[in-house]
Amino acid sequence: MPKTSKATSIDIAYRAGVSQSTVSRALRDSPLVSKETRDHIKAIAKELNYKIDKNARNLRTQSTDTLALVIFEDNGTTDLINPFFLAMISSVIRATAKRNYDLLVSFHQLHQDFQGDYEDSKRADGIIFLGYGDFLTYERMARDLIHSGTHFLTWGASMPGQQGITISCDNLKGGQMATEHLIRHGRKNIVFLGDISEHAPEFRERYRGYCRALSQAGMIINPKLQFKVAESTSQLGYEAARKLIRSRSNFDAIFAATDLIAIGAMKAVQEAGMRVPEDVSIIGFDDIQAGMYTTPALSSIKQNAELAGEQITEMLIGMITRKENDPPIASRIIEPELVIRHSCGGYTQRLKR
Amino acid sequence: MPKTSKATSIDIAYRAGVSQSTVSRALRDSPLVSKETRDHIKAIAKELNYKIDKNARNLRTQSTDTLALVIFEDNGTTDLINPFFLAMISSVIRATAKRNYDLLVSFHQLHQDFQGDYEDSKRADGIIFLGYGDFLTYERMARDLIHSGTHFLTWGASMPGQQGITISCDNLKGGQMATEHLIRHGRKNIVFLGDISEHAPEFRERYRGYCRALSQAGMIINPKLQFKVAESTSQLGYEAARKLIRSRSNFDAIFAATDLIAIGAMKAVQEAGMRVPEDVSIIGFDDIQAGMYTTPALSSIKQNAELAGEQITEMLIGMITRKENDPPIASRIIEPELVIRHSCGGYTQRLKR
DNA sequence: ATTTTTATTGCATAAAAATGCATAAACACG
DNA sequence: CGTGTTTATGCATTTTTATGCAATAAAAAT
Numbered sequence: 001m002p003k004t005s006k007a008t009s010i011d012i013a014y015r016a017g018v019s020q021s022t023v024s025r026a027l028r029d030s031p032l033v034s035k036e037t038r039d040h041i042k043a044i045a046k047e048l049n050y051k052i053d054k055n056a057r058n059l060r061t062q063s064t065d066t067l068a069l070v071i072f073e074d075n076g077t078t079d080l081i082n083p084f085f086l087a088m089i090s091s092v093i094r095a096t097a098k099r100n101y102d103l104l105v106s107f108h109q110l111h112q113d114f115q116g117d118y119e120d121s122k123r124a125d126g127i128i129f130l131g132y133g134d135f136l137t138y139e140r141m142a143r144d145l146i147h148s149g150t151h152f153l154t155w156g157a158s159m160p161g162q163q164g165i166t167i168s169c170d171n172l173k174g175g176q177m178a179t180e181h182l183i184r185h186g187r188k189n190i191v192f193l194g195d196i197s198e199h200a201p202e203f204r205e206r207y208r209g210y211c212r213a214l215s216q217a218g219m220i221i222n223p224k225l226q227f228k229v230a231e232s233t234s235q236l237g238y239e240a241a242r243k244l245i246r247s248r249s250n251f252d253a254i255f256a257a258t259d260l261i262a263i264g265a266m267k268a269v270q271e272a273g274m275r276v277p278e279d280v281s282i283i284g285f286d287d288i289q290a291g292m293y294t295t296p297a298l299s300s301i302k303q304n305a306e307l308a309g310e311q312i313t314e315m316l317i318g319m320i321t322r323k324e325n326d327p328p329i330a331s332r333i334i335e336p337e338l339v340i341r342h343s344c345g346g347y348t349q350r351l352k353r
Numbered sequence: 354m355p356k357t358s359k360a361t362s363i364d365i366a367y368r369a370g371v372s373q374s375t376v377s378r379a380l381r382d383s384p385l386v387s388k389e390t391r392d393h394i395k396a397i398a399k400e401l402n403y404k405i406d407k408n409a410r411n412l413r414t415q416s417t418d419t420l421a422l423v424i425f426e427d428n429g430t431t432d433l434i435n436p437f438f439l440a441m442i443s444s445v446i447r448a449t450a451k452r453n454y455d456l457l458v459s460f461h462q463l464h465q466d467f468q469g470d471y472e473d474s475k476r477a478d479g480i481i482f483l484g485y486g487d488f489l490t491y492e493r494m495a496r497d498l499i500h501s502g503t504h505f506l507t508w509g510a511s512m513p514g515q516q517g518i519t520i521s522c523d524n525l526k527g528g529q530m531a532t533e534h535l536i537r538h539g540r541k542n543i544v545f546l547g548d549i550s551e552h553a554p555e556f557r558e559r560y561r562g563y564c565r566a567l568s569q570a571g572m573i574i575n576p577k578l579q580f581k582v583a584e585s586t587s588q589l590g591y592e593a594a595r596k597l598i599r600s601r602s603n604f605d606a607i608f609a610a611t612d613l614i615a616i617g618a619m620k621a622v623q624e625a626g627m628r629v630p631e632d633v634s635i636i637g638f639d640d641i642q643a644g645m646y647t648t649p650a651l652s653s654i655k656q657n658a659e660l661a662g663e664q665i666t667e668m669l670i671g672m673i674t675r676k677e678n679d680p681p682i683a684s685r686i687i688e689p690e691l692v693i694r695h696s697c698g699g700y701t702q703r704l705k706r
Numbered sequence: 707a708t709t710t711t712t713a714t715t716g717c718a719t720a721a722a723a724a725t726g727c728a729t730a731a732a733c734a735c736g
Numbered sequence: 737c738g739t740g741t742t743t744a745t746g747c748a749t750t751t752t753t754a755t756g757c758a759a760t761a762a763a764a765a766t
Contacts, residue, residue: 006473008722019746024724034744049501051473055417056722059408059751066457071446083642086439093424097459102476104419105458106450120359120404122752123455148402234645263646289436292587293616295648361752372716377754387714409752412721475722710765717758725750734741 007048015048016041027052058122066102067316068124072133082232082260083288084305085130088155091309092128099317108133119150125320126151128312135199139163151319155312157201158331165319167312167332169303171202174336175209178255178283178301183217185344187253187281190214191225193240193265194257200230203257206285210255224249229261237264245272252280253344259284259291259300266294266343277345287339296342308334360401368401369394380405411475419455420669421477425486435585435613436641437658438483441508444662445481452670461486472503478673479504481665488552492516504672508665510554511684518672520665520685522656524555527689528562531608531636531654536570538634538697540606543567544578546593546618547610553583556610559638563608577602582614590617598625605633606697612637612644612653619647619696630698640692649695661687 009027013020018037026033026041033041044050058064069092071085089105096103104124118124127145132138132154142163145152158166182190192210194203207226214221224247227240237256244251245268254269256262262284269280276282276296284291287302311332319329362380366373371390379386379394386394397403411417422445424438442458449456457477471477480498485491485507495516498505511519535543545563547556560579567574577600580593590609597604598621607622609615615637619629627633629649637644640655664685672682 009724010722020722021724021747022745024722025745028724032744037744049473051470053412053722054474054476055408055412056751057724059406059412059753060722060724062751064408086443089442090439093458093460102457103459104455105446106456107446117404120402121407123407290643290646293643293647363752373752374717374754375715377752378715381754385714390714406752409721410754412723413752413754415721708766710763712763713761715758715760718756720755721753723751726748728745728747730743730745732741732743735739736737 006053007045007050008053009050012041012044012048012050016044062122064102064122064125065100066104066124067096067313068104068106068118068127070106070108070118070127070129072108072129072131072138082258083290084258084286084303087288087305088130088309091306092313095310095313099313101313101317119152120148126153126316128152128316129154129156132156135201151316153312153316153319153329155308157205158333159201162331165315165329165331167308167315167334168202169308169334169336171205171336172209172212174285174301174303175206175255176213177209177336177338178206178285179210179213180217181283181299181338181340181344182253182255182281183213183219185253185277185281188219189222189225189249189251190253190255191227191244191249191251192255192257193227193229193237193244193261195228195230196226197228206255206257225251229257232258232260234260234264234267237261238268239264241265241268242272245269254280254282256282256284259286259288259298262298262300262343263290263294266298277343281344283344287337291341294343298343299341300339302337302339304334304337359406360398360403361406362403365394365397365401365403369397415475417455417475417478418453419457419477420449420666421457421459421471421480423459423461423471423480423482425461425482425484425491435611436643437611437639437656440641440658441483441662444659445666448663448666452666454666454670472505473501479506479669481505481669482507482509484555485509488554504669506665506669506672506682508661510558511686512554515684518668518682518684520661520668520687521555522661522687522689524558524689525562525565527638527654527656528559528608529566530562530689530691531559531638532563532566533570534636534652534691534693534697535606535608535634536566536572538606538630540634541572542575542578542602542604543606543608544580544597544602544604545608545610546580546582546590546597546614548581548583549579550581559608559610578604582610585611585613587613587617587620590614591621592617594618594621595625598622607633607635609635609637612639612641612651615651615653615696616643616647619651630696634697636697640690644694647696652694652697653692655690655692657687657690 009023010020013023022033023041026038027045093103118127129152146164153165153167155168156166157168157171179190192207194207196204196207211221227244229236229240237260254265256265262282266276266282269276274280284298284300287300291298291300315329362376363373366376375386376394379391380398446456471480482505499517506518508521509519510521510524532543545560547560549557549560564574580597582589582593590613607618609618615635619635622629622633629635637651637653640653644651644653668682
C-alpha cells in the first residue's frame with residue numbers, strides 16, 4: 001500500500017499541540033485564532049497533505065457547495081445530446097467552477113427516482129434543468145419541487161403562469177428576427193418547420209414570432225406552409241422538407257425551428273435540385289457549430305449559450321444564498337442575435353459552384 | 354415556508370416505535386430485520402418523503418458512489434469543448450447513471466488546486482481524465498496520484514512506460530488506416546497536418562501510422578509534407594493548409610490529425626480553387642458530427658465514443674470495487690473504424706456542382 | 707422446568723468537522 | 737490587589753447514518 005490513511009484534523013491538532021476545534025477554525029481563517037497559531041497549523045496541514053473531508057463538513061454545515069445539472073431528453077437512445085445543450089453544459093461547467101462550486105451532471109430519467117433527490121438527499125444545494133422534454137410532465141414536476149422548497153431553475157421558454165423561475169432566449173423575438181430577415185430578402189412564401197403544439201413551448205414561441213413578422217409585413221399566414229417536426233434532428237428535418245417538396249406547395253424560403261432541422265431541410269432541398277440560397281433561402285435557430293460547415297453556410301439565430309450558462313449559474317447561486325430581505329430572483333430573458341452567413345442570399349458567394 | 358425540515362431516520366424510528374438502528378437496517382433490506390417491520394418502516398419512510406442524507410451516509414461508509422470527470426483543455430478561453438470530448442462526456446454521463454453513480458464534471462485548471470482533491474476530500478471514489486493537455490505536465494500529475502493511491506484512469510494514448518492506466522483508440526492503426534485509404538485512391542503526395550512533438554502523443558501516434566502506411570506501400574516519407582498544427586481547431590487547420598498551399602509543395606491528399614483541422618483545411622483548399630476530392634482527397638480523425646455537413650462530406654476515422662465512455666466507466670468502477678485477489682484492471686484499446694463519405698473521391702457525387 | 711439456540715432489536719459509538727458555551731490567560735484600571 | 741474586559745483556546749455537543757456488541761424474547765431441545 002503506497003499510502004498511510006488520510007490525515008484528519010485531529011492528527012493535525014495532535015501534531016500542533018492544540019485542540020481539533022482550533023485546527024478547524026484556523027483552516028477557515030477565523031479571527032478567533034491568532035495569526036501565529038493559524039500559520040503554524042496551516043503549515044502542518046500542508047505538510048501532511050491534509051484535505052477537508054467534504055462529507056463531514058457538509059454534514060455539519062448542512063450545505064454542499066454543489067449544483068446539479070439535469071438534462072432533459074426525450075429519447076433515451078444512444079444519440080448525441082443536441083449541440084446547443086452541449087454548449088450550455090460547457091458554459092455551466094465553467095461558470096460553476098469559477099464560483100468554487102462543484103457540478104453534478106445527469107440526465108433526467110423518467111422511470112427513475114424523482115429529481116428532488118438531489119436537494120433532499122443533500123447532494124446539491126440546487127438544480128438547473130436544461131429544457132423540459134414534454135412540457136406537461138415538466139409542469140407537474142415543477143409544482144412538486146416548489147412544494148418541497150427545492151432551489152431550481154430551468155432553461156426554457158417562460159410561459160404565462162409558468163411554474164418556477166426560468167431563463168431563456170427571447171424565442172418570440174428570435175422567430176420574428178429570422179422571418180424578417182427572410183422577408184428582407186424579398187421572400188414571399190416562407191415555410192415554418194417545427195412543432196407548434198403546447199408540448200414544445202419554445203418552438204411555439206418561435207412560430208408566434210414568425211406569424212408576427214408576417215402580419216407586420218402585411219403578409220398572409222398560410223397554414224399549409226407549416227410542417228410539424230417533433231424533435232430537433234437533421235433526419236426529421238430532412239423528412240419534413242421532403243414532405244414539403246412532395247406537397248407541391250409554392251415556397252421560396254424556410255425558417256427551421258432549429259439548426260439541426262435546417263441542415264436536414266437544406267439537404268432535401270438541394271437533392272431536389274433547388275439551389276440555396278438562389279431558389280430557397282434557409283435560416284435556422286441556435287447557431288450550432290455544424291452550421292458553419294454546410295454549403296452554403298447556414299444563417300441562424302444565435303442563443304448566447306456562454307452568457308446563458310453564466311447567468312443561469314449566477315441566478316441559482318443567488319437563490320441559494322439569498323437572505324430573507326434580499327430581492328427575489330426573477331426570470332430572465334437572453335437577447336437573440338441574427339447571425340448572417342450565406343444560406344439566405346444577398347451576399348457574395350465566395351465558394352465557386 | 355412551504356416545508357417542514359427534512360425527516361431523518363430518527364423521526365421515522367420514533368413514528369415506527371423502533372430504534373434508529375432498526376430503521377437504518379430496514380431501509381437497506383438487511384435480513385436482520387423481520388420482513389414485517391421492514392415493510393412497516395418503509396411505508397412510513399415513503400409517507401414522510403424521507404431521503405437518506407448522502408453526506409451522513411458517505412461519512413459513515415467512507416465512500417461516495419460518485420465519479421469525477423476532469424476535462425483537460427489547454428485553452429482557458431470561452432471556446433467550445435472539442436466535439437469528440439463532448440461525445441465522450443455524454444456517454445460517460447449515461448454510463449455512470451446506469452450504474453447508479455453520480456458524476457462530478459469539471460475542467461482541469463492548472464492554476465487551481467490539485468486534482469487529487471476529489472478523492473482525498475472524499476467527494477468522489479475515482480477520477481476519469483479526458484485527454485491530458487500537455488503530456489509532460491500530465492505525467493507529473495499521474496505520478497503524484499499513483500503515489501497517493503488515488504483511483505484514476507485516462508482517455509489518451511498509452512505510451513510505453515506510461516504512468517497509470519489508460520484507455521484509448523488505437524491511434525497508430527487509425528493513422529495507418531486513414532493513410533492507406535488515401536493510397537488506395539491512388540494518391541501519391543499525402544500531407545500530414547498535426548503536432549508530432551512529444552507533447553501530443555495521440556497525434557504523434559497517428560503520424561507514426563501515416564509513416565508506416567507509406568513505408569509499407571513503398572512510398573517515401575517527405576518531411577516537407579508534414580505541417581505542425583498545435584491544437585485541434587478549424588482555424589489552425591485553415592492556417593496550416595494556407596501555409597501548405599503557399600509552400601508550393603506538390604500534394605494531392607491531406608490526412609488531418611482531427612476532423613476540425615480537416616474542415617479548416619478543406620475550406621482553405623477550396624478557396625484556393627482546388628476541388629475536393631477531384632484534386633485533393635481529405636480525411637480527418639474523430640468522426641465528429643460537423644463532418645457530415647461539409648461539402649463534400651468528410652471521410653474520417655471514427656473513435657467510438659459511445660463504447661469508450663461505457664468501458665472507461667466500467668473500468669474505473671472495477672478499480673474502485675476491486676478486491677485483494679481480483680485480477681487487476683489493465684489498459685485497453687478501442688478499435689478505430691474507417692468512415693467513408695465523399696471527401697476522398699472514388700464514390701458517386703450525389704450533390705450537383 | 708431449565709438450558710440452549712435462534713431471531714430481532716436496541717444501545718452506544720464511530721465517522722470528521724463545525725460551533726455554542728465555558729474558561730484560561732493577558733491586560734487594563736481603579 | 738481585586739475586578740472587569742478582551743483575546744485565544746478547549747470542551748462538549750451537533751449533524752445523520754451505519755455497525756459491533758449486548759440484550760431480550762421467542763422457540764426449540766433436554
